[in-house]
Amino acid sequence: MNQQEMLAQYAIIAKREKLLPIRVTPFYQQKINEEVATIGYDGPLYKGSYPTKERLNLRAPGEVPDFVQDHSNMPNRLRDVVIQKYDNRMLFFPTDSCAGHCQYCFRTRVLSEERAMGKQLPDFQQKLDGAIAHVNQHPDIREVIFSGGDPMTIHPTLLETALRRFRKETAITNIRIHTRTIVFTPGVYRKNICELLGKYDVRVYFHIMHPYEVCASVAQAVDKLHQQGVQTYNQFPLLRGINDHLEVLTAHVEMLDRLGIRQISMFIPDPINYSATFRIPLARLFSIIDEFNWKTPSWVNAGRVVMDTSIGKVRRENIVEWDKNTGKIIFEREGQRIEYTDFPVELDTPGDISKMLWKTKREK
Numbered sequence: 001m002n003q004q005e006m007l008a009q010y011a012i013i014a015k016r017e018k019l020l021p022i023r024v025t026p027f028y029q030q031k032i033n034e035e036v037a038t039i040g041y042d043g044p045l046y047k048g049s050y051p052t053k054e055r056l057n058l059r060a061p062g063e064v065p066d067f068v069q070d071h072s073n074m075p076n077r078l079r080d081v082v083i084q085k086y087d088n089r090m091l092f093f094p095t096d097s098c099a100g101h102c103q104y105c106f107r108t109r110v111l112s113e114e115r116a117m118g119k120q121l122p123d124f125q126q127k128l129d130g131a132i133a134h135v136n137q138h139p140d141i142r143e144v145i146f147s148g149g150d151p152m153t154i155h156p157t158l159l160e161t162a163l164r165r166f167r168k169e170t171a172i173t174n175i176r177i178h179t180r181t182i183v184f185t186p187g188v189y190r191k192n193i194c195e196l197l198g199k200y201d202v203r204v205y206f207h208i209m210h211p212y213e214v215c216a217s218v219a220q221a222v223d224k225l226h227q228q229g230v231q232t233y234n235q236f237p238l239l240r241g242i243n244d245h246l247e248v249l250t251a252h253v254e255m256l257d258r259l260g261i262r263q264i265s266m267f268i269p270d271p272i273n274y275s276a277t278f279r280i281p282l283a284r285l286f287s288i289i290d291e292f293n294w295k296t297p298s299w300v301n302a303g304r305v306v307m308d309t310s311i312g313k314v315r316r317e318n319i320v321e322w323d324k325n326t327g328k329i330i331f332e333r334e335g336q337r338i339e340y341t342d343f344p345v346e347l348d349t350p351g352d353i354s355k356m357l358w359k360t361k362r363e364k
């Protein structure tokens with residue numbers, strides 16, 4: 001099957017399974033073009049944005065349409081606007097849209113459902129009014145996390161309104177923005193936007209998942225944020241064929257550190273439909289992380305490894321049962337249990353380091 005046929009087949013599957021349509025910004029496409037011209041269609045950035053043969057054909061036991069079940073943690077009147085899993089913080093979705101779409105996205109239910117059902121989102125002011133009222137009814141909430149969708153895709157006037165109102169009309173102490181615009185369209189970070197984020201004391205969490213997503217333009221955008229006193233962090237998923245190797249993780253976090261971005265979390269991919277191409281058996285994933293911890297200094301390996309679930313984030317130490325025969329794993333957090341089906345070892349083809357770090361390998 002050639003690339004065009006794969007894209008056509010993906011379009012059919014995406015419509016049926018409510019997966020995200022392909023969306024790549026011109027800025028990011030340039031990087032993919034360079035990768036494809038050099039190593040073909042097996043590179044990490046291509047795999048993150050376009051379907052591969054394995055993405056279309058490989059299925060694993062235990063895949064579900066929606067693992068994290070965001071909708072179960074949305075207050076009734078604030079469906080698709082607020083998620084509250086923890087007493088002290090909540091997610092606010094100013095938009096269900098992103099600058100680019102990631103093949104590995106675990107939020108497709110929240111993002112694509114609106115489009116698939118042709119439903120209108122409540123307008124922005126209504127969403128904001130509802131979110132602010134929710135915070136004020138729940139005084140334990142100290143932090144609001146703008147997520148989505150990508151909050152940095154909304155109009156700057158709306159962003160300013162939201163930031164101003166949360167600061168003025170609620171008693172929250174922290175505001176966070178989660179975004180991938182830094183790699184998809186770093187031109188968003190104009191001086192006035194960086195000043196805005198600095199003025200409202202926003203922490204910005206990037207979701208940069210591979211070192212080749214960063215170039216001089218991305219570094220300049222990060223620098224503009226730092227000049228305004230904005231603190232920057234990063235989290236990313238551990239993805240087979242993209243970053244499932246000690247060398248990629250080390251290069252990635254060292255690069256983030258050079259840019260002054262603090263690496264916080266690495267995520268175990270959720271077992272949702274058509275995610276098999278990205279998943280890693282937990283034993284191999286943990287052995288990569290062990291090696292990473294042993295072989296890198298603490299300024300590289302200080303982050304944590306977590307999986308997002310309907311009962312909140314769980315870690316390796318939350319595993320209370322692991323049946324190696326069936327692959328069933330039980331995580332327990334604060335008295336609540338969640339079952340996870342491991343990715344089978346026999347389906348696991350580890351990422352090829354000569355492809356995942358093709359630039360570095362060619363320089364040697």
Ligand code: SF4
Nearest residue numbers: 098101102105149180
């Ligand atoms: S930017 Fe985030 S929310 Fe948007 S498609 Fe990518 S992974 Fe999903």
